[in-house]
Amino acid sequence: MIKKLNSNLINQIAAGEVVDDPSSIIKELIENSIDAKATKINISIFNSGIDSIIIKDNGSGMTKSDLQLSFKRFTTSKISQLEDLQNINTLGFRGEALASIASISSLSIKTFSKSDKKGYEIAVENDNIKDLKPSAINEGTIIDIKKLFHNVPARKKFLKSPNVEYRKIINIYKNFALIHPEIEFGLSHNDKPVSKYLKEKGSERISSIFGKEFGANVSEISFKKDNYKISGYIGNLSLLKKRKTNQFSYVNKRSIKNNLIDISMYNCYKLLLERGEYPFYLLNITCPPEDLDVNVHPKKLEIKFKTEHKVQYIISKSVSTALKNIHNIIPQYSNLNNGIPELNDNLSFTFEKSIDTTSNSYENIVDNATKRIESIDEDISYKNKDTKIWQIHNKYIITELTSGIVIIDQHVAHERILYESAIKSLEEDGMDSQAIIFPQTLTFESEDFTYLHEILPYLLKIGFKIRLFGENSIIVEGVPPELSLGKEKEIINNILDHYIQNKKFNSSFIEYMAATYACKAAIKAGDKLSYSECAELIDKLFITKYPYYCPHGRPVIVNLTIEELDKRFERH
Numbered sequence: 427m428i429k430k431l432n433s434n435l436i437n438q439i440a441a442g443e444v445v446d447d448p449s450s451i452i453k454e455l456i457e458n459s460i461d462a463k464a465t466k467i468n469i470s471i472f473n474s475g476i477d478s479i480i481i482k483d484n485g486s487g488m489t490k491s492d493l494q495l496s497f498k499r500f501t502t503s504k505i506s507q508l509e510d511l512q513n514i515n516t517l518g519f520r521g522e523a524l525a526s527i528a529s530i531s532s533l534s535i536k537t538f539s540k541s542d543k544k545g546y547e548i549a550v551e552n553d554n555i556k557d558l559k560p561s562a563i564n565e566g567t568i569i570d571i572k573k574l575f576h577n578v579p580a581r582k583k584f585l586k587s588p589n590v591e592y593r594k595i596i597n598i599y600k601n602f603a604l605i606h607p608e609i610e611f612g613l614s615h616n617d618k619p620v621s622k623y624l625k626e627k628g629s630e631r632i633s634s635i636f637g638k639e640f641g642a643n644v645s646e647i648s649f650k651k652d653n654y655k656i657s658g659y660i661g662n663l664s665l666l667k668k669r670k671t672n673q674f675s676y677v678n679k680r681s682i683k684n685n686l687i688d689i690s691m692y693n694c695y696k697l698l699l700e701r702g703e704y705p706f707y708l709l710n711i712t713c714p715p716e717d718l719d720v721n722v723h724p725k726k727l728e729i730k731f732k733t734e735h736k737v738q739y740i741i742s743k744s745v746s747t748a749l750k751n752i753h754n755i756i757p758q759y760s761n762l763n764n765g766i767p768e769l770n771d772n773l774s775f776t777f778e779k780s781i782d783t784t785s786n787s788y789e790n791i792v793d794n795a796t797k798r799i800e801s802i803d804e805d806i807s808y809k810n811k812d813t814k815i816w817q818i819h820n821k822y823i824i825t826e827l828t829s830g831i832v833i834i835d836q837h838v839a840h841e842r843i844l845y846e847s848a849i850k851s852l853e854e855d856g857m858d859s860q861a862i863i864f865p866q867t868l869t870f871e872s873e874d875f876t877y878l879h880e881i882l883p884y885l886l887k888i889g890f891k892i893r894l895f896g897e898n899s900i901i902v903e904g905v906p907p908e909l910s911l912g913k914e915k916e917i918i919n920n921i922l923d924h925y926i927q928n929k930k931f932n933s934s935f936i937e938y939m940a941a942t943y944a945c946k947a948a949i950k951a952g953d954k955l956s957y958s959e960c961a962e963l964i965d966k967l968f969i970t971k972y973p974y975y976c977p978h979g980r981p982v983i984v985n986l987t988i989e990e991l992d993k994r995f996e997r998h
Contacts, residue, residue: 445526447585448475448574449594454523455569456602459483460609464566465625468612469599474592476574476585484566487537490546494558496524496535497550528552530581531574537567552577589876596620596873600635601681604674604708607631620872620897632659632708636672637869640665644706645751649744654713654733656740660748661706668702668923676710677718682729687711690741694749707745711737815960821951823960830987836955836963838976840948841941843966844908845977848888848940857889859904866902867895868915874922881925884936885918888943908947917946941977 445451452469459467462485472478488496527533528550538545538561547561551573575582585591592615599621603611607628613620623634633641644659658676665672675687687709695705719730731737815825823834851857870878875898885892891904902914909917924938949955955963967973967982974983 448479448591449598451479451527452595453598455481459485462486466610470614472616474588475595479571482568487539487567489539489542493537493546493548497528498525530578532572534570536561536563538563538565593873593876604631605676605679605710645748647744647748649740651740654736654740656709656711656744658709660745663698665706666703669927670704672706674708677729678712679710686734686737690738694742694745815957817955817960820954825964833984835982837948837951838980838982839963839967841944841976842970842973842982844944844947845940846970848943852887852936852940856887858907859889859891860907861904866914867899868902869899872898877926878922884939888939906943906947913946917942944977
């Protein structure tokens with residue numbers, strides 16, 4: 427039998443499209459604060475927002491009548507007619523957020539209206555107003571949310587762990603802080619300060635969030651064509667990561683996900699990237715509201731552009747120009763922006779529509795490498811102890827075999843040795859550590875730091891000696907015995923990126939850790955070795971389990987038999 431649902435149940439069902447976790451609540455409320463012209467926004471959460479969320483701002487506030495209406499669905503001051511959807515200049519506009527939140531929580535608001543110079547407070551639970559009275563508040567708005575999802579236990583059951591929910595909040599908070607450096611932001615968790623960002627410039631805000639070293643490796647971009655403008659920052663090659671994490675796209679300062687922007691940025695960087703690498707960028711595209719459709723999804727993360735070719739053009743022109751002068755860019759890439767025609771309204775742009783950033787699995791790499799070295803005699807052995815050994819161009823080692831000669835790549839040979847040693851250490855009792863005379867302090871993003879806690883036991887096993895130090899920081903007091911000083915941050919970040927991307931502790935993670943350590947610690951092409959060092963390298967290589975290929979699948983050995991040499995010299 428079909429029947430009409432009551433209004434409270436309707437609101438609870440509708441709330442799921444707008445509010446499905448603490449981070450989505452925080453997103454909606456920060457947007458309201460920004461729309462209210464707030465210059466200070468402070469967020470306090472308890473138990474990752476599951477127990478309590480408090481947001482305080484110094485915005486314009488609400489009058490008594492507006493406060494009463496704010497909890498009703500589809501009540502808003504931002505649009506009044508259908509045509510207004512074509513000209514949206516605010517972050518919020520549907521009038522659903524507070525109604526949705528109130529239907530699944532216990533909520534109170536204190537607000538001071540700048541227009542009538544009066545303060546009021548209201549309490550709402552299960553969509554019902556419990557109390558409305560004058561308040562002593564003299565600035566902005568304070569929203570206090572408790573008992574989240576208490577009346578929809580099925581929804582609460584599907585919340586992630588507190589750590590996961592906390593990371594989602596950090597990500598939302600960071601997205602707003604990056605694009606609004608003119609606003610002071612503060613965040614605390616369980617009454618402990620997490621971060622505080624004062625009013626500052628865009629580049630300063632990047633340094634505040636990611637660290638001064640990070641901020642020193644970005645370049646500002648700015649370009650305008652007609653009524654379209656792009657501004658922001660792009661990173662040099664030292665900021666490349668193995669996961670798509672530090673890429674921030676905004677349109678009219680609204681954080682969005684858009685494949686068109688991602689593809690356009692990839693096309694600008696593609697000649698500089700190895701497979702599976704992602705650059706840093708923070709882009710804000712400013713364009714007329716009538717050229718956008720932001721009403722695609724309730725969460726307002728997806729948009730549609732009316733004139734996609736203009737977006738492609740301004741990204742290509744601005745980013746390619748900036749890349750010519752950015753640090754660590756390869757010289758032959760100096761003519762990056764050549765061939766980009768001037769834009770006109772009739773121009774049709776064609777960009778590559780797919781991005782192949784996948785990499786072969788470890789198993790496939792091994793299979794391919796095995797096929798490449800099938801021709802190598804697995805019974806390789808030395809002729810005698812007086813066998814001659816030569817290092818060629820400080821890169822390759824040549825020695826005699828009973829069947830001919832063998833050429834060894836010194837870097838990948840050492841990789842194989844270190845890899846197998848690391849695998850054994852990770853599976854058994856761990857690796858020794860060499861002390862650092864001057865311990866290194868490493869600072870991480872708040873979100874990444876929570877993941878670092880999870881992989882810390884593995885880092886200790888592979889030879890790092892680490893202790894926690896203050897907010898989002900560690901002190902590295904020891905490193906694996908073969909690792910050169912100065913590489914500890916790079917190797918920890920690579921391992922962390924891999925874990926965050928996959929979020930699994932399995933054999934693949936262990937192999938990646940060992941392979942990353944081996945690659946960074948191994949001797950390099952160009953390193954001069956003594957005769958004894960060459961001999962020791964060869965000895966250690968041929969007692970490994972798989973001496974013919976490195977952990978990444980590159981061949982270690984090229985074998986030339988006497989028969990092959992005779993044929994080359996036409997000896998019959």
